[in-house]
Amino acid sequence: MRSRTKAALLLGKTIGSLSRSLKMGGGSTLPGRVARRVDPGFVPTMVKGLPLGCVLVTGTNGKTTTSTLLASVLDKAGMTPVHNRTGANLMAGIASALIRESNASGKLAARIGLFEVDEAALPAAVTDTTPRLVLVNNLFRDQLDRYGELDTLAAKMKKAVAQLQEDAVVALNADDPLVSSIGSGLRQKVMYYGIDDERYASGTMQHATDSKHCPACGSRLEYDYYLFGHLGRYKCPGCGAKRPTADVAAAEVEMRGMDGTRCLIRYPGGTAEVVIPLPGLYNVYNILAAMTASLALGIEPETVIQAVTEFTAAFGRVERVPVAGRELLMILAKNPAGFNEVIRTLTAGAGRKSVLIALNDNIADGRDVSWIWDVDFEMFRGRLDNVVCSGIRAWDLAVRLKYAQLGESSLVTKPDLTRALDLGLETIAPGETLYVVPTYTAMLDLRKELVERELVTAYWEGN
Amino acid sequence: MNVRIGWLYPDLMNIYGDRGNIMALVQRCKWRGIPVEVDELGLGDRIVDGRHDIFFMGGGQDREQQIVCRDLLDVKGEAVKRQIENGAAALVVCGGYQLFGKFYRPFDGEELTGIEVFDAYTVAGNKRYIGNVVAKSALGGPTGTIVGFENHSGKTYLGEGCTPLAMVTVGHGNNAEDRTEGAVHMGAIGTYLHGSLLPKNPGVADFLIEKGLSRYGSTPRLDPLDDALELRAHEAAVARARKTH
Numbered sequence: 001m002r003s004r005t006k007a008a009l010l011l012g013k014t015i016g017s018l019s020r021s022l023k024m025g026g027g028s029t030l031p032g033r034v035a036r037r038v039d040p041g042f043v044p045t046m047v048k049g050l051p052l053g054c055v056l057v058t059g060t061n062g063k064t065t066t067s068t069l070l071a072s073v074l075d076k077a078g079m080t081p082v083h084n085r086t087g088a089n090l091m092a093g094i095a096s097a098l099i100r101e102s103n104a105s106g107k108l109a110a111r112i113g114l115f116e117v118d119e120a121a122l123p124a125a126v127t128d129t130t131p132r133l134v135l136v137n138n139l140f141r142d143q144l145d146r147y148g149e150l151d152t153l154a155a156k157m158k159k160a161v162a163q164l165q166e167d168a169v170v171a172l173n174a175d176d177p178l179v180s181s182i183g184s185g186l187r188q189k190v191m192y193y194g195i196d197d198e199r200y201a202s203g204t205m206q207h208a209t210d211s212k213h214c215p216a217c218g219s220r221l222e223y224d225y226y227l228f229g230h231l232g233r234y235k236c237p238g239c240g241a242k243r244p245t246a247d248v249a250a251a252e253v254e255m256r257g258m259d260g261t262r263c264l265i266r267y268p269g270g271t272a273e274v275v276i277p278l279p280g281l282y283n284v285y286n287i288l289a290a291m292t293a294s295l296a297l298g299i300e301p302e303t304v305i306q307a308v309t310e311f312t313a314a315f316g317r318v319e320r321v322p323v324a325g326r327e328l329l330m331i332l333a334k335n336p337a338g339f340n341e342v343i344r345t346l347t348a349g350a351g352r353k354s355v356l357i358a359l360n361d362n363i364a365d366g367r368d369v370s371w372i373w374d375v376d377f378e379m380f381r382g383r384l385d386n387v388v389c390s391g392i393r394a395w396d397l398a399v400r401l402k403y404a405q406l407g408e409s410s411l412v413t414k415p416d417l418t419r420a421l422d423l424g425l426e427t428i429a430p431g432e433t434l435y436v437v438p439t440y441t442a443m444l445d446l447r448k449e450l451v452e453r454e455l456v457t458a459y460w461e462g463n
Numbered sequence: 464m465n466v467r468i469g470w471l472y473p474d475l476m477n478i479y480g481d482r483g484n485i486m487a488l489v490q491r492c493k494w495r496g497i498p499v500e501v502d503e504l505g506l507g508d509r510i511v512d513g514r515h516d517i518f519f520m521g522g523g524q525d526r527e528q529q530i531v532c533r534d535l536l537d538v539k540g541e542a543v544k545r546q547i548e549n550g551a552a553a554l555v556v557c558g559g560y561q562l563f564g565k566f567y568r569p570f571d572g573e574e575l576t577g578i579e580v581f582d583a584y585t586v587a588g589n590k591r592y593i594g595n596v597v598a599k600s601a602l603g604g605p606t607g608t609i610v611g612f613e614n615h616s617g618k619t620y621l622g623e624g625c626t627p628l629a630m631v632t633v634g635h636g637n638n639a640e641d642r643t644e645g646a647v648h649m650g651a652i653g654t655y656l657h658g659s660l661l662p663k664n665p666g667v668a669d670f671l672i673e674k675g676l677s678r679y680g681s682t683p684r685l686d687p688l689d690d691a692l693e694l695r696a697h698e699a700a701v702a703r704a705r706k707t708h
Contacts, residue, residue, distance in 0.1 A: 141478075149524045212474065218526060367594060367707065368612045370657045373483030392703065395696035399662050402692055403486045413692075415699075 001106045005045045008038035009106050012099040028088035032095025043091065043128040046098040046106065047113055052079055054113035054129040055293065058122050058157075059137030059179070061338050062286040063089060066137055067116040069290040069311050074112060076307040077299045082110035089118045091125065119153055123160040133296055134161050135171040137289045139178045140229060140337045141371070150178060154215055158182045169296040173285060174246045175231040181215035184241070191296050193288040194246035196266075197253045200281065201225035201232065216241050228281045229337030248292040250284050257349040263287070267295060272305045279331075279345040282338065321455050325430040330446065333437050334365065336374035342437055343376065347383045352409070355384060355435045356424040358391035358417060358442035365439040369393045377404035384409035386427040390420030391442045417445050464683070465498035466675050469515035471539070471559070472523075472531050473503045479614065481521025481556055483659025487668045488517060495686045497672075506534050510542035515551055516675030518543060522557030522657065532562055532575045540578035547580055552650035552674035554667075556660065560645070560653035561585045561617055581646040581653050582622030588638075591616045595704030596634030596656055598644045603629070604666025604690075609644075610700045611656025611664070619655075621646055628654055633704045650674035663697045665690045 001009075012031035019027035035042045047054055057067040067083065074081040084097040094115045102108045117125045119139065126134065136157065139150055158181070161170050166187060173179045174194035183190035203225060212230070214221055219238025226232035235242035251271065252264035260277040263284055276283050287308060294304040321328040333339040346353055361369050377400060387409055389397040394415040401411055414420040424434045438446055470485055485501060492499035502515065523531065535543075547553055553563075561567045564583035567575040577584075593614045600609045609629050618638035621627060627637070628645030636644030636655065645654035652667065654660060661668040669685055676683045 151524060151526065213526060361703065361707075368479065368614065368657075370480035370483070370612060370659055373480030373486070373659045373662075374477075393699070395692070395699040396658075396663070399692055399696045400483070403483070403490050403662060405490070413695075 002039075002045065004039045005042055006106065008035035008042045009046075009099060009102065010104065011035060011038055012096070013104065016096070016099060027100075028084070028096050029090070029092045030096070031099045032088075032092040032097075035095050035099060036092060043095050043098065044130075046095075046102065046108070047129050049102075049106065049108045050082070050111060050113050052112035053132040054115065055081075055133045055135070055297070056115050056117045056122065056125055056129065056131045057135045057137070057289075057293070058117045058119050059135075059173070059289075060119060060140040060335065061282055062137050062289070063116045065283070065286045066135070066289045066293075067114060069286065069308065070293050071114055072311040073290060073294045073299060073304055073307040074114060074297075077294070077303050079297070079299075080109065080111045081114040082108060082112075083114045084116055089116045090121050091128065094125065094129070119157070122157050126160045126163060131164065131168065133169045133171065133293060134164065135289055135293050136173065136179045136182060137285060138173050138176045138231065140335050151215065154178045154182060161188070162186060164188050171289065171292045171296055173231070173289070174244045175227060175233070175285075177221055177230065177234050177241075177243070178215055180244055181241070183244070184216065191247045191292050192244045193248040193285075193292040194243070194250075195227055195253060195281070195284060195288075196246060196249040196251050198225050198227075198233070199253060200255060201227055214238055214241055228285075228341055231285075248288055248295065250288060253281070253284055255279070255281070255345075255348065257345065265291065267291065267301060270301055272301070274305065274308055279348075280341050282341055321450060323425060323453075323455060326425060326428055327433040328425070328436055328450075329433050330436045330438065330443065332440065332443050334439050336371050339375040339437070340379070343379045346435055347379055352383055352385040353435055354386040354424065354428050354432070355437060356388040356390060356420055357397060358420065358436070358438035358446065359389070359393040359397045360391045360439050360442040360445075361393050362441040364441050369396050372397060372400045375400075377401055377406070380404065380406055380409075382407055386424070387411045388420050388424045388427070389413045390415060390417050391439065394420075417442065418449055421446065421449060464676060464679060465500070466492050466516050466672060467514060468499065468501045469510070469518045470501055470503050471518060471520035471543075472505060472527075472534075474505065475527040475531055476521045476523040476559055478522045478524065479557070479612070479657040480659050481657060484519055484521070484554060484556070484661040484668075487659065487661035487665075488519070488671065491665070491668050491688065492672060494688055497676075504539070506530070507538060510539050510546065512542070512545070513549070515546060516678055517671050518546070518551060518553040518555075518651075520553075520555045520559030520562075522559060528558045528562065528567075529575065531558075532577075535562060535578050536576060544578055544580055547649055547651045550650060550674070550678040552671040553580070553652065554661070554671055555651070555653045556657055557615055557655055560655065561619065563651070563653050564619060564646075567617060580651050581648050582625040583619055583646050583653070585617040585619040588616050588618040590639075592635040592639055592655075594634055595700065595707055596631060596636065596644065597701050597704045598629030598631045598634070598636065600629035600667075602652075602667045602670050603664070604669075605694065606697060606701075608632075608697075608701060609656065609660070609664045609667060610697055610704060611654070611658035611660050613655045614657075615655050619646075628652055633708050658700070663693060663700055665693050
């Protein structure tokens, strides 16, 4: 190893152990940031030590779920991944994972790199890691203040994957017209996945629909149906582009509200039933994404299905937290399409729900909160008991709900998350559930609060 | 007495929760017992003379803006301008605002011709102005300020005869040079602020409703509404804007 890389590694390791012992947090980005400052070629040098190469997972929604799921499949298949687990998905986060998982001479115990990558960071990550597989799950309007416009973002991603080696694989969501367009004309192998069951389809677009025009020719897309935001079965009357056939498909999807989802998944050479103890169509996409990536890496279907089944059982429990004889169920919602899906799930069963919604506007959430006006909060009408608005932009949220005319449900605004949590728990009876819907940094703050109350363990302890 | 809103290109020009402005106008009429209707005016739809009291258009991505530009020039632009000269109110945000000026000149490619409701023009800048904005405005209601979020790279310059909507105290506004934000011509307001603008700035919403209704004769006196929550959100957003800059 070059002396410069070695110096970068040692400095990174020192910073990482300092920040952990001072309880400054998981040290998931700072060590990498410093190492890359010392040696800009740090990541390219380090990944050469991975005999099975690198995999990149990107997309607006579900990056963390998909890559965590994929990590457990790789583990089961004996491929031992190094994984930037904590949502630290810029180059510094990748470098930090490599620092944490290597010994002082830079030797990695891991055999494959599995990196969750921010959409905007994909081109840089492709250059630095020369991946054998890139997966793009979806592209939704999320933090446009950081990413620029969606069309531009997709064009940059296409340019990046076109530079991959010829034997690399690109795994794409067939139901997202912007994502599937990345695959057209590539010399690399492309694998598509999608939902082939139109049971939960709708003939009309949600307000949060982001991609309305053909990325290739600009004509307005025609949809047979919509599944989730702009995901669905589409075709272009201009150039004839259409939703590609899915190599891995959910042939049947049965949603059972908050209890989860049963799917029949068809893959080249077989079918398998998977029960996901998590609500929402977006989790079906995450499962399909992880399965497609695993199969593309040559892992046996039986191993994949077994790992997926074990993982999802554990994952379901993480999101549910028992508190004083009550239950707290936390569901992240960070953009209009994701939020609409959460509301759709919460209102699927009978009865009224009590919810705590927490809206932050830190950089990781997106400074701009106007997207709440694209969420169809009106679907909550007559379906809520108590609502607590919280987070830095709690008052914006309260105004949004006022204009949604939710009717008789009681609405309280408490920007302070700790007090909002107490208030939310007070409003429900023992045995009942409080549904907590936070944006990203509000979720981190709430988790921290739950850790302090010793209800869950710190997220970095598992690493 | 009723209010009819003409929502220009709702499916093409709605990039940052712009429809919140429609919700605010509709609810604030309903709460006062004023019947209100919204017509969605898409590509190819013609404007019927005298039918609409308030027009609204939001922002869009570059491609949408080009499509809309063509439709305004071919189908609706002249008519919309005529309605405004005859007393209709209008709110146009971001991309919509740029198309209501004289032109938008990009770095490369074709210049987009505007419909010239405002004596203003826009040129592409090399920096994107993104962030919270606080600005002093006569339409700011009890606080005398408007608050919102800007995200644009175009720089808009107002002509001699064009009144700005507000003067920026936090953020960038029209062009990051002269502290002006937005433009006002008769009952028409152009602005870079979304958030959405109207829910948190009820003074601007009521200005539009009043202007729209005054087409029927003398300016009506709108019943006051309980805006405690809106003003609280306004104050919180102003405080947050000062902190994040």
